[in-house]
Amino acid sequence: MKKVFKGNPNQQLKAERELRGWSQKYVAEQLGADHYYLSRWERGSAVPSPYYRQKLCTLFGKNARELGLLQEDAPLLHEVPAQEQEVPSVTIPQSMEKEVHDPTMPLFVAEGIGIVGRDGLVHRLKECLCRERGIALTALGGLPGAGKTTLAASVARDADVLEHFADGILWAGLGPNPDVLSHLSRWGTLLGVPAIEATRLTSIEEWIKTLRLIIGTRRLLLIIDDVWRIEAALAFKVGGPHCAYLMTTRFPPIALQFAPNDAIGRARTGGE
Known part of the structure; x- marks a missing residue:
């Protein structure tokens, strides 16, 4: 027995x-x-x-x-x-202590281009993302042309945000037909997963587990831009207890699903 x-x-x-x-x-x-x-x-x-x-x-x-x-x-x-x-076979890289700079983050940040009330929104987003209690889940919703991507990029380059998320910022621009596996693999490369080990990770689930292990207690801001399906956004929730998430979407129900307490709406203003 x-x-x-x-x-x-x-x-x-x-x-x-x-x-x-x-x-x-x-x-x-x-x-x-x-x-x-x-x-x-x-x-x-x-x-x-x-x-x-x-x-x-x-x-x-x-x-x-x-x-x-x-x-x-x-x-x-x-x-x-x-x-x-079972322990994931991936080796935690020595380079993981370096700050992450995601080259796919949009370069256009600008001084109020197409964004009415930008300063107030940036301040509100910063308050949501940088609070110390719990994991911050923030969603920015609004019609196409409401400046959501521009606003998210602006927040990501704010001096206070960069200081708070001292380990860096990761960005994933999704759209209607996202290649989730490719985005997760790219994040792994930025976080220092060796190429030879990355080739052994062939599924979204394997990448999610590996990224969670590597991120650990690092303080990162993860931005998921232009989400069309909630399932795609959830695949990028790979951060640890000191990470925060900012998601943008044109669909209010998705914003509420992702961040029930911090879903912020945007009206059309002529810039995306």
Whole structure:
């Protein structure tokens, strides 16, 4: 008969998660784990492997003892799913500490070109993106020609934003038929994933897990421009706990889906 590990509920891990307003599903996504792992860990029916224990400590900014991950009195037999032991083969690059400069970011920033009330909008976006509590999800919606891309690029070059997101800014311009895999691969290159290892990552899911691992606790602003489908935007939620997202779309329902609390509308003003 197979023995089953049965430990005590991990109230510390649950409390730290709820303190940040994170769901079990969200934490699992940040770890690149199946969604039911968090439920098992918090119930005490399984314990994280060393690989996931390290990732949990990085995500929460706490040590293993503070997260209740050290169970000195637990039996040696741990029920840990086999796939939990799998560690992505990609090597974390030494260059990852360098600031990221995305060359695809639009160069036209300008001083109010086609944007009425630009300063007020920039200030509001900065407040949403640079707050310290929780992960910032901000969406900028409006009709074609409302200056959304220009405004997003302007925010990305703001001195306060650049100082806050000291590790850099990533940009993905999607449109109606985005090549999501190509964009994620390009982000990987910018973050220092070696070319020989990048060739082994052939699916969107593999790239998402790899980028989350590499970004870790870095402070990055991820901009997803001209989104036509919410599924495409969600594929770029690869940042860690200190990252923020700014998405632009011409479709208000997508803006609300992506950022229910910070969806900002734009009227047509004659520039995009």
